[in-house]
Amino acid sequence: xxxxxxxxxxxxxxxxxxxxxxxxxxxxxxxxxxxxxxxxxxxxxxxxxxxxxxxxxxxxxxxxxxxxxxxxxxxxxxxxxxxxxxxxxxxxxxxxxxxxxxxxxxxxx
Amino acid sequence: xxxxxxxxxxxxxxxxxxxxxxxxxxxxxxxxxxxxxxxxxxxxxxxxxxxxxxxxxxxxxxxxxxxxxxxxxxxxxxxxxxxxxxxxxxxxxxxxxxxxxxxxxxxxxxxxxxx
Numbered sequence: 244x245x246x247x248x249x250x251x252x253x254x255x256x257x258x259x260x261x262x263x264x265x266x267x268x269x270x271x272x273x274x275x276x277x278x279x280x281x282x283x284x285x286x287x288x289x290x291x292x293x294x295x296x297x298x299x300x301x302x303x304x305x306x307x308x309x310x311x312x313x314x315x316x317x318x319x320x321x322x323x324x325x326x327x328x329x330x331x332x333x334x335x336x337x338x339x340x341x342x343x344x345x346x347x348x349x350x351x352x
Numbered sequence: 353x354x355x356x357x358x359x360x361x362x363x364x365x366x367x368x369x370x371x372x373x374x375x376x377x378x379x380x381x382x383x384x385x386x387x388x389x390x391x392x393x394x395x396x397x398x399x400x401x402x403x404x405x406x407x408x409x410x411x412x413x414x415x416x417x418x419x420x421x422x423x424x425x426x427x428x429x430x431x432x433x434x435x436x437x438x439x440x441x442x443x444x445x446x447x448x449x450x451x452x453x454x455x456x457x458x459x460x461x462x463x464x465x466x467x
Contacts, residue, residue: 276455285356285443285458286395331395335454339385339408342395 248343249332255349262319264346266332267312273307273335275319280329280345289317289330324352354378356459358444364465370432373462376425377446385456386419386429387443395443401427402449432467 251320256262267273274293278286292299292308292315299306305318319326327350333340357376365371377384387398399409401421406411409419416435431438441463445456 244370274454285445285460286456288455291455339397339400339453340456341397344394 249330249346251342251346253347253349255262255351256322256325256351258322258352260291260322260350262348262350264317264323264330264332264348266315266317266343268315268332268334268343269313270334270336272310273337275306275315276335276340277304277306277315278331278333278342280331282328286331319348322348322350324350326350354449356444356446356457358442358459358462360462361460362463362465364467365434366467367435368384368433369466371432371434371466373429373442373444373464375427375429375444375459377427377444378457380423381446381448381457382424383447383449384421384427387445388440389443389461390440398429404425406419410415420455431464435441439464439466 272294274291276291277289279289280286290301290304290306293308294310303320308315329345329347331342331345333342356378359374383402386398387395388398389395390453396411398411399419400407404421418432419429441461443458443461447456
């Protein structure tokens with residue numbers, strides 16, 4: 244079974260709007276991370292939330308974690324065209340990460 | 353800091369040929385990961401090393417794939433013989449593994465096309 248499944252698979256919004264992406268997972272975790280991948284590039288770490296945290300902020304990013312529901316959400320506020328990318332959640336259950344399939348976000352200018 | 357360095361960035365080869373992908377992790381990092389990314393299967397972990405020792409190679413598709421890490425600053429992923437279904441983007445990532453924190457730093461990837 245796939246650990247770290249994101250939804251939606253694709254999201255298209257207008258610049259200035261907020262974008263919310265969700266991630267569900269199946270096993271217990273140490274932490275959950277979100278990464279961004281621009282087309283043709285490697286993944287870049289955005290934010291990490293530990294299993295004992297419920298919410299975390301970093302600039303325009305807000306991440307929540309609900310371990311009882313085994314789910315997380317990533318909110319990008321006041322989106323910009325430059326936020327267009329694929330976003331992946333990754334669960335850390337030890338020394339390795341397991342990535343989801345990603346959400347393709349398109350921010351239209 | 354140069355980040356994780358991968359070479360080549362692009363590789364086009366014919367079926368049956370040997371392919372070697374190279375990775376230089378960030379200096380001071382003690383773990384190195386090889387991933388494969390395709391549209392069909394997403395991002396898959398192939399193998400990872402800790403302190404130059406392979407820890408988990410369960411993601412390696414078959415015996416045609418092999419990986420080595422002869423020292424802390426270099427790793428290779430070899431495919432021999434290559435097949436068209438090996439076409440993908442291969443990423444190397446590294447990190448300093450520490451309890452409760454496991455951010456990984458990715459290289460730019462090698463786009464492999466096997467004809």
